[in-house]
Amino acid sequence: MVFSSLEFLCVFLPLVLLLHTAAPVRFRNPILLFFSLFFYAWGEPVYVLLMIFSIVMNFLFGRSIDRARENAGKKRILLTWDVILNLALLGVFKYTDFFIDNLNLILPVELPSAGIVLPIGISFFTFQAMSYVIDVYRDDAPVQENVLDFGLYISLFPQLIAGPIVRYSTVALEINHRTLSLKESAQGIQRFVIGLAKKVLLANNIGFLWSQLSATEDLSAVSAWLGAIAYAFQIYFDFSGYSDMAIGLGHILGFHFLENFDYPYISSSITEFWNRWHISLSTWFKEYVYIPLGGNRHGTAKQVRNILIVWLLTGFWHGASWNFILWGLYYGVFLLVEKFIVRRFQSKIPALFRHVGTLLIVLFGWVLFAFTETGDLFAYLGSLFGAHGFCDTTALYDLSTQALSLVILALAATPLPAKFGKTLRQKLQSKPALLLILELVWFLGLFAVCIAYLVDSTYNPFIYFRF
């Protein structure tokens, strides 16, 4: 199930919130676990067994590692096996066909493709499970003795299919001791509505333009740039919208997840961009790959190696295709250049140039990210540089009809709306009734418009007569 669906908003969510709030505290976790598994099974009725397997396996490894705390050698062997098994699960279900396709390029025989469909969210829940076992190994987190509570941590529906990747230590306490409050619920509702609007109103609509343009051949340069910008907005609002919804739902249910996005498009360097984009993933790779590899503690050569390994893996995590690996390395190289070269004279570059330069690098990054076929990628790059003319009527039509949307998207990608909301709240502190009315109009209005767009997406007039 996805958040941006009528069945989630109008059937699943009211039911789970009602039961979770009304139930005695000791029933809350079983209720949440049941609904979380149901949530996953709705989209993956078979693979839910895979997730349950992953839960039980990592639960047992975590407990065994905790029991072996006095025996460093045994602990290490257990951890190694856990990591191998987790990566094997990910490898089989996410990367099998990628490896087969590439083997076919070098082998004299043709291996048949395995045709394994990617289980939704496997990259997220596998990484969460690994973070738990590693944290227990390092004594960074307490062991969880109840398999149902551990299952809740892995399957918790707000962050299950699109993150953020929640580290066990973040929610360890709240799994067994969380409080629900009106203040948090109200904030959670607002955060959820903002996230839903980002996904349904901003990402989906501009994504429609991108899907049209990316499927068109021989785009003019203006159209191609418009398309790339549309895609950059789509991917940001889609992803950060999901994180907002997860964080908001967490608040309503009494959990506090860490922020996952921090206005990445206002960054003025690539380093800053990655401190603001998908923070939970960067943190994961830093904590569980970069630092264990030695980080920056063993000289420049090792540091360069470690950075490239981290970015190769980051790229590969995003998808089983070469363009994602390239995309990761692309960022690895820019980060190295920034770290070792640009940093010396960074302060001398005017802020505007730094900002525009960063956005251009990110934009080309997204073009690389978008096309899994090299031919399509080069065709699109060609269009960007004017291989099919500078501008045409299609471009003018799209520009004229999307102009207002683009202004709204650009504004929404900055902290300005949040700042405006904060100022307004402070100004109206003495007039709570007026503030309540404004908040209701805004958030309920946004929610209603989201419903309208979701209903409309299934509106399908059939032009021919019924037969």
Place this chain on the structure above:
Amino acid sequence: MYRKIFISVFAVFLALLSVLTLALPKKEFSDNENRALAVFPTVSAAAILDGSFMEDFSSWLADHFVGRDFWVSVKTVCEKMLLKTENNGVYSGKDGYLLDSFDASSLLHFDENLKALAAFEERLRTVCGIEMKTIVAPVAADVFADKLPPFAETVDCGALFAQIAAEVDGFIPLSDLFDQHRDEYLYYRTDHHWTGLGAYYAYTAFCEAIGQRAASPQEAMIQPVCDDFFGTTYSRYGLFDGKNADTILAPDPAFCGGMTVQKDRETTDSIYSPQKLSEKDKYLYFLGGNDSKVTIQTENHNGRHLLLIKDSYANSFLPYIVRDYETVTLLDMRYYKGLVPQLIEQANITDVLFLYNLKSFAEDEYIPYINFDE
């Protein structure tokens, strides 16, 4: 206290949506979408395991969502406020016109249809000695291009017509004629069809091509039969504001003369179906819909038997010509599964007219079936 109110209002709103959606009686058919709405899926282990139950449940919930048409119009209003001029493939144009878009993505089958039509025409001429006539109706987005929003693109229809004229003998061009009358009510504002007037001009061009005098509008007694028609582009655009209703014009039944109309499932004595005027899709006034094959026997005994291979544009054209033939046989190739050459022999066909609008001629995948003879 204020937080409590905020949360309660949200809770009540959500509860209302879900309870009303689940509890209210369900409609079986959507007039605006012109399709049957989803029925509640049957629960079975297989349907749950392959996920089809969940998909069907989603469709069912969306199809029966409380206030469905209201939500659709809310979306359309938002799109308008964002200065978007198109919604669901329909442009909001000048003078209240909702124009069906016609872009390159519609040209899927144009080339093969043209080839099939040229082959069919040649075969009729050489084998059967019948000189087929072809009318491909211009589309509103082209004739009324000046009513489109700025920069909205339409396929180069002139080039398409030139191609048809070059390859098909007996093609009757309408572009210039329609262009001369572009200030008139040639197309519905809220529907993708031509009006009774557009069809009338096509009729005059047809008469000229076959060397016959066309009846004047007064002789044909063209009259309005209803003035509250909201058609397909209105449904697709989804604003539902009740403005710019269309008037359906048609020749008086007396002009058409007496006849027997044999449809797929019924026999009547008129082209017109007045009972359809009380339903949503009032264009069904003409012939009551699209049957695979309709045979009309008139009171004219001149020995001329017309085969009309057509889409729905022909339905409002038919009243002008029906009285000139002893029989008219209409075939809708989307549904007709018989063989056309055999039919021509069996029905003693003397005249053939092929009538499609340009968009359906470019999109339709069934036209090549006209050549199948086994």
